[in-house]
Amino acid sequence: MDDDKFFAIALEEAKKGFQDGGVPIGAVLVSTDGQILGKGCNKRVQEGSVTKHGEISALEASSPGTGLPPPATIYKGATMYSTLLPCVMCTGACLLYGIGRVVYGSGADQNLKFDTVKILESYGVETVCVGNRESEEMMARWVRENPERYGREPWAEA
Numbered sequence: 001m002d003d004d005k006f007f008a009i010a011l012e013e014a015k016k017g018f019q020d021g022g023v024p025i026g027a028v029l030v031s032t033d034g035q036i037l038g039k040g041c042n043k044r045v046q047e048g049s050v051t052k053h054g055e056i057s058a059l060e061a062s063s064p065g066t067g068l069p070p071p072a073t074i075y076k077g078a079t080m081y082s083t084l085l086p087c088v089m090c091t092g093a094c095l096l097y098g099i100g101r102v103v104y105g106s107g108a109d110q111n112l113k114f115d116t117v118k119i120l121e122s123y124g125v126e127t128v129c130v131g132n133r134e135s136e137e138m139m140a141r142w143v144r145e146n147p148e149r150y151g152r153e154p155w156a157e158a
């Protein structure tokens, strides 16, 4: 199905982030009729932001730039593709906007404080782990090369 195609786009976003020296996590949000609503990557480093996770960048990119948010209905049942399992913040954003599916590359085995697969599933959001070595390796490399920037977050203390 189209999951592979859209996941590949999320992976491209992650690579762009990596090339810019950022956390290599990419995401793309796709409506039920297969339209890309928005895509982006984690911009914590690029923008010095504590909230610009890949999934948030994709959501932000779905805003048409008119100053008005798009009608909430466009998100209903949409799929969030992310190279890494969404954290609790992005899980909240997915739930808030009525996203119906989350397709991620890896991360379910991370020792995180919040079991976001469980949270998503408990609200009826389908989760699919496609498993992707490339994004995993890129992320592992980034963490290795940026020890001062990653790994000490409160959510990694579990």
Ligand SMILES: Nc1ccnc(=O)[nH]1
Pocket: 025, 041, 042, 052, 053, 054, 055, 082, 084, 085, 086, 087, 090
């Ligand atoms: N799934 C994610 C975890 C952490 N940061 C991100 O941008 N995305």
